[in-house]
Amino acid sequence: MTSAALTPHPPDRAQSWATADPDIRSYVSAAVGLFTDELGDGVAGVVLHGSLAAGCFYRAKADLDLLVVVADPIEPTSRARLSRGLAQLAGTRPILGDLEVSAITAAAAATFRHPSPYELHYSAAWRDAVLEGRVDVAAQQVDGDLAGHVVVSRARGVALLGPPPVELFGAVPLEAFRDSVGADLAWTLSDDHLLESPYYGVLNVARTLRADAVGIERAVAEGTSKEEGALWALANLPEPRRGVVAQALACYRSGRPVSEAERPTDGHDWDPAALRAFRDDARDALAGWVSP
Numbered sequence: 001m002t003s004a005a006l007t008p009h010p011p012d013r014a015q016s017w018a019t020a021d022p023d024i025r026s027y028v029s030a031a032v033g034l035f036t037d038e039l040g041d042g043v044a045g046v047v048l049h050g051s052l053a054a055g056c057f058y059r060a061k062a063d064l065d066l067l068v069v070v071a072d073p074i075e076p077t078s079r080a081r082l083s084r085g086l087a088q089l090a091g092t093r094p095i096l097g098d099l100e101v102s103a104i105t106a107a108a109a110a111t112f113r114h115p116s117p118y119e120l121h122y123s124a125a126w127r128d129a130v131l132e133g134r135v136d137v138a139a140q141q142v143d144g145d146l147a148g149h150v151v152v153s154r155a156r157g158v159a160l161l162g163p164p165p166v167e168l169f170g171a172v173p174l175e176a177f178r179d180s181v182g183a184d185l186a187w188t189l190s191d192d193h194l195l196e197s198p199y200y201g202v203l204n205v206a207r208t209l210r211a212d213a214v215g216i217e218r219a220v221a222e223g224t225s226k227e228e229g230a231l232w233a234l235a236n237l238p239e240p241r242r243g244v245v246a247q248a249l250a251c252y253r254s255g256r257p258v259s260e261a262e263r264p265t266d267g268h269d270w271d272p273a274a275l276r277a278f279r280d281d282a283r284d285a286l287a288g289w290v291s292p
Contacts, residue, residue, distance in 0.1 A: 012255030016055035017048055017158045023094040024052070028064055030092075031099055032160055034085040035068055038078050044106045045069040045162025047169075049153040056227040058253050061199075061263055063097035063124075066160075067153050069109045069168050074119040079137040086122040087130040096260060098124035102146060109169045112150060114176030115142040147172050147180035155223025174216050181208055182289045189290065194279045195272055197264040202248035202275075205282045206233035212286060227252060244271070244278050 015021065020028075028048065035043050050065030051057040074082070082103075090098050103120040118141060122130065129135050150169045157165035185208055187193055194201040207229025211219030213236065224232075230249040234242050251266035258267045283290075 009250040009254040010256060011250075011253045012058045012060055014055060014253070015052060015057040015059065017052055017160075020052060020057070021059065021094075024057075024059065024064070027089075027092070027094055028052075028066070028160070030089055031064075031066060031086060031101065034082055034089065035070075035103070036161070038082055038085075039070060039074070042071045043068065043161060044071050045165075045168045046160040047153045047157040047165045048160055049149060049157045049165075050100075051225060051227075053152075053158045054156050054223070054225040054227075056225050058255070059095050059097075060255050060257055061096060061252070061266070064095075064099050065149070066099065066101045067149055067157070067169075068101060068103040068120075069106050069162070070103055070119060071106055073105055074103065076138040079120050082120055083122055083126075083130045083135060083137060087127045090124070090127055096258065096263065098127070100124075102143065102149065104146070106168070109150075112147070112170045112172050112176070114147050114173065114179065115144040116146040116150075117142050118146065144180050144183055147176040151177050151220050152223035155221060156225075172220065174220060177220055178216060178289060181211070185286060186290045189279055189283050189286070192276075194275050195270070198244070198270045198275055199248055199251045199264060199266050202244050202278065203227075203230055203252060205278070205286070206230045206245055206248075208286055208289060209233055209237070209282065212289065238281075241278050241281060244274050 032046050035046065047067045048065065049067060051062050052064060086099060086101060100123040102118050104116060104118050108117055121143065126135065151172050153165045154169050159165060162168065184204065188201045188204060203226040207224050207226050210224055210229045210232040227249065230245050233245045237245065247270065254266065
């Protein structure tokens with residue numbers, strides 16, 4: 001393989017929900033329809049968040065993120081049907097990325113607590129377990145990542161059904177947001193994990209570096225995207241650390257198709273020494289974000 005700096009990265013078209021390709025809009029709408037068909041008026045709202053809501057969706061590698069708010073707890077039989085429906089729908093998806101969907105009750109959404117309880121979760125990591133019946137749909141569980149999802153939903157989410165996100169979701173305490181980000185960051189910055197998934201890891205670190213620089217209150221209010229974090233890093237980090245950020249951003253925007261196995265690295269080699277130096281500097285800069 002050639003190095004990432006030499007690999008062509010033809011830029012794709014950045015998409016928002018308003019400008020999304022018809023097959024993307026149709027696929028997301030089908031996912032929403034699973035919930036309305038199953039729960040009817042029990043669906044209080046559906047919010048699109050993530051890159052497609054922020055206007056920086058590049059279809060070669062991006063996922064599709066939804067938060068569903070339901071009026072009442074979902075019965076286990078409905079949870080099972082919905083989970084299986086989402087997993088089966090994934091077989092028809094028009095892109096490599098998959099849906100990431102969480103459903104929470106209106107009460108949990110209105111008065112946020114961390115980690116937040118949820119009614120249902122689906123993502124690519126759960127697909128096989130759902131289809132094989134290995135998910136305990138009756139279990140009551142919590143998810144620390146929901147703090148981050150609700151923050152970006154309040155800041156930039158698109159209401160696909162129901163009221164605006166700020167009317168569905170209560171404010172997330174700043175420390176809950178910090179803890180949610182820090183848990184993911186701790187894994188990325190430990191050992192050589194950044195070398196395993198440099199494309200995602202570098203962008204996530206860059207986004208957190210920006211949040212640390214501008215202040216957590218502003219970061220929560222703005223709901224910074226990975227692309228915006230990378231652009232901030234390119235303008236503000238020391239020159240020796242900008243190379244891996246530029247590489248990650250080029251991969252993020254690339255329209256070149258990749259396989260599932262190639263997705264973490266964009267299918268090419270990275271500079272291990274540059275990644276480790278970036279990781280080490282980020283560890284020092286973001287020590288306050290990572291739980292001891």
